[in-house]
Amino acid sequence: MRTSYENGVLVACKGMVLAFDAAGDRLDVSLRCITHAHIDHAMKTNDPNTLMSAETYELLKVTGRLKRSADTLEFEKTIDIGSVKLTAVNAGHILGSCQYVIECEGTTLLFSGDINVHDTLITKAAKPVNADFMILEATYGDPNFLFPDREAIYSKIVKWICECLKSDKIPAFKAYLFGKSQELIKLVNEYLDIPVVVCDTVAKACEVYKKFGIDLSYFRESTAAGKELLKTGECVYVSNHRTYIPLNRKMKWATATGWALRYSFESYDAAFPLSSHADFMGLISHVEACMPRRVYTMHGYSKRLAKELERRGLAATALESAGAFVSLIRKEK
Ligand SMILES: [Zn+2]
Known part of the structure; x- marks a missing residue:
């Protein structure tokens, strides 16, 4: 061989x-x-x-x-x-x-x-x-x-989400389409009582995860329920691209990648070293x-x-x- x-x-x-x-x-x-x-x-x-x-x-x-x-x-x-x-x-x-x-x-x-x-x-x-x-x-x-303990990263993300909502901002994540998006959705589902709104592309990827038994709860951005949640601002937003959404409330953008351990992501409000x-x-x-x-x-x-x-x-x-x-x-x- x-x-x-x-x-x-x-x-x-x-x-x-x-x-x-x-x-x-x-x-x-x-x-x-x-x-x-x-x-x-x-x-x-x-x-x-x-x-x-x-x-x-x-x-x-x-x-x-x-x-x-x-x-x-x-x-x-x-x-x-x-x-x-x-x-x-x-x-x-x-x-x-x-x-x-x-x-x-x-x-x-x-x-x-x-x-x-x-x-x-x-x-x-x-x-x-x-x-x-x-x-x-x-x-x-x-x-x-050397990544921190995953639970420690999860709790930092949860804390950041709560701080955003407290200051009337929508916490938004730009994340990889496969893997990281679904982990962030699951994190919010498990640790917080806040709905998640996702862009339509992430929703399509999530459907595959659901088909293979990964239970994920979210609203598609293009649906009436998704639009309403974004309007009220009481939600977490997850997308595979960073986009402008005309809203009454401001958004705060974060990303999640292992590279955040060593490199700064200055165009983001937060970056978490959550890696797959x-x-x-x-x-x-x-x-x-x-x-x-x-x-x-x-x-x-x-x-x-x-x-x-x-x-x-x-x-x-x-x-x-x-x-x-x-x-x-x-x-x-
Ligand atoms: Zn890969």
Whole structure:
């Protein structure tokens, strides 16, 4: 089994090439596997041999970029593709996000995609899988990214919402369409007795979450009830874009992203480090739980994370610097 880096990852085994979240146009790809519905991971979705979870398929339909039906696979169910066995397991990042376990010629490789190692209000933590090799996304793989306890962030958000309402302002969030919007809605549903109004695009994404059993309560902005709530101002507003709404009351805008831990978001009234990704220690703990013989890190702080993993006695290499193709079947020294 060999692997190469091409935005996503290509894995070659026994004459087959499997592409994981890869954006390139190579014609020799036997199968494309999408880990989740975020656009940077689902760049090529319309090739005939494309596989994803049923949840990812439904979420991608919301974006309008999916022009065809796709093959879907169930979590924890192994499928045979030629001489390769493929299993999807929960990645804990957003609805339907998965890691892939590839088994070929007796060697196993875990491709992580984006992961979160903690439970949230709407997702369960990523499942560790013991594999010979692992490819890990290193988005926050730097010691400067150690997120506060999630409950502490939740309480800060709740406090900010209450302060906005107390000062007659509507608390509004610009959040990612998939994942963060739904977590914020659920947060308000669980912790506050205040209705949530969402833009129509977020409402469409929420319908998919509801279809897969995530209970969310909200009003669509374009409905009479949604318009009335915005008029009275007694609501929280969630949208995937920042927009001007003619209202009697002023809005205060916040965003929620892990980058808020290190960077200032000056055009916002508040920014909360609520992330759907694992932080530095979360990535390390996931590797330690998976116990691979070697880890290849990619994206984000891949070199920094590989260095830290090596310091802790784990064999690690940044995939970008590992050469065009890496043979995974070579004897590890
Ligand atoms: Zn993502």
